Amino acid sequence: MLLFIVVPFILAIVFSLTNQRLMSPNAAEYVGLENYTNMLDLGVLVVDPVMDADGAILLDKNGDNQYPRLRKFTRNNPGYPDVKGMKEWFSFSWGEQKVAIMASDLVFMKALVNTFTFVAFVAPIQGALALVLALLINQPLRGIHIFRSIYFMPVVVSIVVVSLLWRFIYDGQNGLLNSALSTLTLGYFEPVNWLGNPDTALGSIMAMSIWQAVGFHMIIWLSGLQTISPTLYEAAKIEGASPWQTFRYVTWPGLRNTAVLVVIVITMQAFSLFAQIDVMTSGGPLDSTQTIVYQAVERGYGKQDISGGSAMSVVLFLIVLSISLLQRYLTREKN
Amino acid sequence: MADLQLKSIKKSYGSTQVINGVDIDIKDGEFVVFVGPSGCGKSTLLRMIAGLEDITGGELTIDGDVVNNLQPKERGIAMVFQSYAIFPHMTVRENVGFGLTVSGVPKSEKVRRVNEAAQVLQMEHLLERRPSQLSGGQRQRVAIGRAIVRDPKVFLFDEPLSNLDAALRMDMRMEISKLHKKLGATMIYVTHDQVEAMTLADKIVVLKDGEVQQIGSPMELFHNPANRFVAGFLGSPSMNFVSTEVISYDDTSITVGSEVLDAVTLPRNGRDVVVGDTLELGIRPQYLEPHHGDVKGALHGSVSLSERLGTETVLDVALLDGNKVIASISQDQQFEVGDKISLYFDVNRVHIF
Ligand SMILES: Nc1ncnc2c1ncn2[C@@H]1O[C@H](COP(=O)(O)OP(=O)(O)OP(=O)(O)O)[C@@H](O)[C@H]1O
Ligand SMILES: [Mg+2]
Numbered sequence: 001m002l003l004f005i006v007v008p009f010i011l012a013i014v015f016s017l018t019n020q021r022l023m024s025p026n027a028a029e030y031v032g033l034e035n036y037t038n039m040l041d042l043g044v045l046v047v048d049p050v051m052d053a054d055g056a057i058l059l060d061k062n063g064d065n066q067y068p069r070l071r072k073f074t075r076n077n078p079g080y081p082d083v084k085g086m087k088e089w090f091s092f093s094w095g096e097q098k099v100a101i102m103a104s105d106l107v108f109m110k111a112l113v114n115t116f117t118f119v120a121f122v123a124p125i126q127g128a129l130a131l132v133l134a135l136l137i138n139q140p141l142r143g144i145h146i147f148r149s150i151y152f153m154p155v156v157v158s159i160v161v162v163s164l165l166w167r168f169i170y171d172g173q174n175g176l177l178n179s180a181l182s183t184l185t186l187g188y189f190e191p192v193n194w195l196g197n198p199d200t201a202l203g204s205i206m207a208m209s210i211w212q213a214v215g216f217h218m219i220i221w222l223s224g225l226q227t228i229s230p231t232l233y234e235a236a237k238i239e240g241a242s243p244w245q246t247f248r249y250v251t252w253p254g255l256r257n258t259a260v261l262v263v264i265v266i267t268m269q270a271f272s273l274f275a276q277i278d279v280m281t282s283g284g285p286l287d288s289t290q291t292i293v294y295q296a297v298e299r300g301y302g303k304q305d306i307s308g309g310s311a312m313s314v315v316l317f318l319i320v321l322s323i324s325l326l327q328r329y330l331t332r333e334k335n
Numbered sequence: 336m337a338d339l340q341l342k343s344i345k346k347s348y349g350s351t352q353v354i355n356g357v358d359i360d361i362k363d364g365e366f367v368v369f370v371g372p373s374g375c376g377k378s379t380l381l382r383m384i385a386g387l388e389d390i391t392g393g394e395l396t397i398d399g400d401v402v403n404n405l406q407p408k409e410r411g412i413a414m415v416f417q418s419y420a421i422f423p424h425m426t427v428r429e430n431v432g433f434g435l436t437v438s439g440v441p442k443s444e445k446v447r448r449v450n451e452a453a454q455v456l457q458m459e460h461l462l463e464r465r466p467s468q469l470s471g472g473q474r475q476r477v478a479i480g481r482a483i484v485r486d487p488k489v490f491l492f493d494e495p496l497s498n499l500d501a502a503l504r505m506d507m508r509m510e511i512s513k514l515h516k517k518l519g520a521t522m523i524y525v526t527h528d529q530v531e532a533m534t535l536a537d538k539i540v541v542l543k544d545g546e547v548q549q550i551g552s553p554m555e556l557f558h559n560p561a562n563r564f565v566a567g568f569l570g571s572p573s574m575n576f577v578s579t580e581v582i583s584y585d586d587t588s589i590t591v592g593s594e595v596l597d598a599v600t601l602p603r604n605g606r607d608v609v610v611g612d613t614l615e616l617g618i619r620p621q622y623l624e625p626h627h628g629d630v631k632g633a634l635h636g637s638v639s640l641s642e643r644l645g646t647e648t649v650l651d652v653a654l655l656d657g658n659k660v661i662a663s664i665s666q667d668q669q670f671e672v673g674d675k676i677s678l679y680f681d682v683n684r685v686h687i688f
Contacts, residue, residue, distance in 0.1 A: 232386050235420035239434040239481070240408030249433070253424040 009317075016311035033088050035311035042109075043102040046094070047071055057096065067098045106311065111290035114202060117272040118209075118291065126210045127259075127266050130217035135251075137218065138225045148222070151215040159212065163279035166208045170194035170280075195281050198288035205276050205289060213269065217262050224258025225251070260331045264324055271320050292316045337398040337488035338363045338412065339384070339520055345392035346379055346545075353379050354545040356393065361523065361538070366515050368532040369525045369586070370568070373543035377525040378493055378521050384523065385414050397488060398538050400466070408438075413482035414491040417498060419474040421466050421481070427453075429460040431480040452484040455517070456510075472503045479511075483518065489520040496531065508534060529569050533557070541565050549686040563688045566617045572649065575660040576616045577634065581612045589687075591616070596634050603674035623662035624679040625650060625670070633677040634660065641670045652676055 016035050049057045049065040058066045086102035089109050093099075103109040137147055155161055169176040172193030182189040189263045194204040228251065274293040281289045292312055300309025339361040346354035347444045347591070354376045361367050382388040384395060386407035402410045404592055413434075421430045429436070431452055435445045453459045456476050466474055475495055482490055495503045511536055515522055526532055532539050533553045541548040541556065541564070549561040553569075560566035566574045579591035584596055589606070591614055592598035601616075608614070626633070638653035639659070650662045650670060662678055670676065 101365065115395060229418070229420070231416050231418050231420040235416065235422075235481075236433075236437075237387065237412070238407045238412070238414045239437060239485075240406075241433075241437045245437045249425075249437070253422070256424075285553060 012313050012317075014310075015307050018307050035307050036315070037104075040108075040315070041086070041104040042089075043104075045088075045100040045102050047073075047098045047100065049098070065093075065096065065098070088312075090125075102236040107287055107290055108292075108295055109139050111292050111295040113154055113289045114289060115271060115273065115293075117202065118206060118273055119267060120209055121206050122270045123263065123266045125206075126214055126217060126270075127262050129210065129260070130214045131255075133214065133218045134221035134225055138222060140208055148219075151218055153215065154212045155216040155219075155267045158276045160279055162212050163208070163276045167195065167280050170204050170208075172196055174265050196285055198286045201281055201285060201289045205273075205280060209270075209273065210282075215265075217266060220265070221255070221258060222263050224255045227258075228254035256331070260327065263327055267323055267327070268320055272317060286304075291317075339398075339489060339521065339523075340396045341380075342396070343393040344380070344383065344390060344395060346376070346383060346388065347391050351546065354383070354391075357542075357545070357547050359540055359547065359550060361521060364519050364521055365530065366512075366522045366524065366535055367540060368528060368536035368538070369523065369540045369542055370527060370532040371548075372568075373527060376545040377527070377542055381414075381491050381493050381523060381525050381546075384489075385412055386410050396596075412491055413485055413486035413487035413489075414493070415475070415478045415482050415495045416493040418477045419466075419498075421474055423466050425465075426462070427458070427464050427466070427469070427477050427480075430466070430477050431462075431484050433481060434485040446453045448484050449480075452480045455514070456480050469588045471499050472507060475499065475507060476510075479514070481572075483514070485578050488521065490520055492522065492524040494526055495524075496526075497528075500615075504531075511535065529571065532682075533569070541568060544563075558678050560617075560686065563615065563617065566686055566688070570619055572620045572661045572663060574619050575623070576688075577616045577618065577654075577658070577660065579614050579616055581608050581610050581614060583610060584608050589614070595636065595658070599682055601685055601687065604687075606687065607620065615688040617688060618660075618680050618684065620649070620661040620663040621665070622680050622684040623660065625652075625662050625664065626677045626679065627674060633679045635675075635677055636660070638670045638672055638674045638676055641672065643667055645671075650676070652678065 017033070019029055019035075031171065047067050048069055051057055060066050086104045087106045089097055089101045089103040089106060091100035133151055137144055137151070171178070172191060174197075175191075177192070177194065178189070178191040182191065192200060194200050232250050232254070233246065236250050241249060272293050273291045274297065277291055277294045278288050278297075293316065296309045296312035298309075299305050299312065339359075341357055341359040341361075343356040343358055344354060345352070345356055357380060359367070369380060371377050373415075379388060383390050383591070386402070386405060388410075390403050394401055397412075407414075425433070428449055432445050432449045434446060440448075449462070450459065450480055453462055456479060458473065458476050458480065461469065461473060461477070466477065469477065475498075478495070496507050499507060508531055515535075524531070524535060536553055538550060539553055539556050540550050543564055548568075549556055549565045551559075556565060558570055560569065563576065567576070577593070577596060578594045579596055582590045583593050584603060585589065587603050588600045589603050589608055590598050590600045604607065623634075634652075634654060636652040636654040638650055639653045642649040642651075644663065645667060648664045648666070648668050648670070650664070652660050652662060654660060660678070
């Protein structure tokens, strides 16, 4: 047990401190935190607008300020060693000036943001949806176990198969989703290439991921629900509690431990988003679905940069660790 | 406070009939105890009154209103469960005040009423604790507090003391009795413990297989049981039954006897009999008077077990025909296992079935 968990983990940390490459003939050298700085370094560049000889700001066709190209600063410009080799991540206007946030590893930054966006949407929606399903399914109705199996089915099927399936659903030309939407709207709906459009790709993957694992979390909630004594519900009923009050005073407090578990598991799963990306978009289009794990794998194996991939894994581990600790702290027993 | 009527109440789960038409009349302020063996439908009946189970047939009225289809909260009842059913994550104060919280009673009034209830139950010092920090008896007190704070018309108890140890059970039994006198409320109490039934009840309802066997005050039931079941159910140790044959009879008396019983003459009390009929005699163990040796005019057998409790001696007697009877003597007397023994009894204490 220890061997399988601790050894790879230590290896990852060790690799991340070297310049190890997969097929390199040269021996690995210790490079300290270089991999981390390469990955995480950010710079800020404040650029003045382009002015003419009189000091008046030149406007472009749309009437916006014009700014010099950032490449002038990042390439061979000894005046700006901070942003050497970096690329623009995003920028905003600050008075007349333009402030550009520069990143040395732009793709990783995008992956970081995408991953956090994914977690921020998927964790609460999936958790809440799973709870709602569990509450519905926990009713003593006949045939209810059929629904349990139906919701649980996507969990049993491999995520790779599910992802392949959803590629057809999301297909731009004659995918199921487009056909369904255009039927529902009597043909008014313009077909969307869900996975091929940077604006919809991540959202589509979120929706599909929520659907896929919601059954799993539903079962966890369900097992939590079944630990609550039925007599407590009867007592609440006798005391005159409404359905909402019953949920608030009986069900939810009784699900505390389950909630902690579900939230942590969902968060971890969401942070390790990989298979869906690999099968459905390969990080594209325009890096709009890059994620940390996908980047780590691509860097480590695709580009054979073991040390870079390791460094990413370590960063991910630290993120997940701190989030779990934070969650533990926030959901601790208050007395 | 309210009176309550059950009119041919029925309950079935699918095709299994659990309650077969029960009629009970409960007066305002009465303490009624449902007793009966396990599975006889006591809890089911109580839960139908509470509104936790649908009523399959019949009519339930509280204070003159038919409440068959009302939600529990609309019936003006409170219930105390065997497993306490107090909310584990709430303090005692929150638990006791739960009914007031959900019905939106203003905070100051809630505090006042919770304190009042706590005072009645002498648990003011427990109010800020959590249920996990309470003993079983204290938890049941909290559950009772939750019931009285709402000032309901009817209190329902489902074996509230079964999870407590013997000493505590006696204390709580007295507390509940005091509470009833203090509040003067209508209370319905389910138990299978006949001591609780005898000591608490104004009126006992004996149930068996979903049917009422007899309704009456504890002493009525004890001295005039309507049938063999009631006779055997109340009293401890339970009543002895001896089969006998009618030898002769006249207008006022019957003479019976058997292999183990020398002929005795009993009051007839208008009973229809024929010579040769089999009659079952019921005699309470306390009314059997043992004598050493084989004496005429008594039950004959031999001692198979003798339990000496100091103030009481309980004898297990094997009659000559192999049946057993129990005799309980209210003093310490020595009998050896195997001793021949004769048991006398007062013919006026005998029940005939
Ligand atoms: N949900 C149910 N479905 C079918 N039968 C039931 C159900 N609930 C109770 N019964 C049956 O109804 C009968 C009465 O049950 P009930 O719980 O009222 O007994 P009780 O007198 O309270 O017994 P105890 O002293 O053991 O608590 C039992 O035979 C039981 O098997
Ligand atoms: Mg019961």
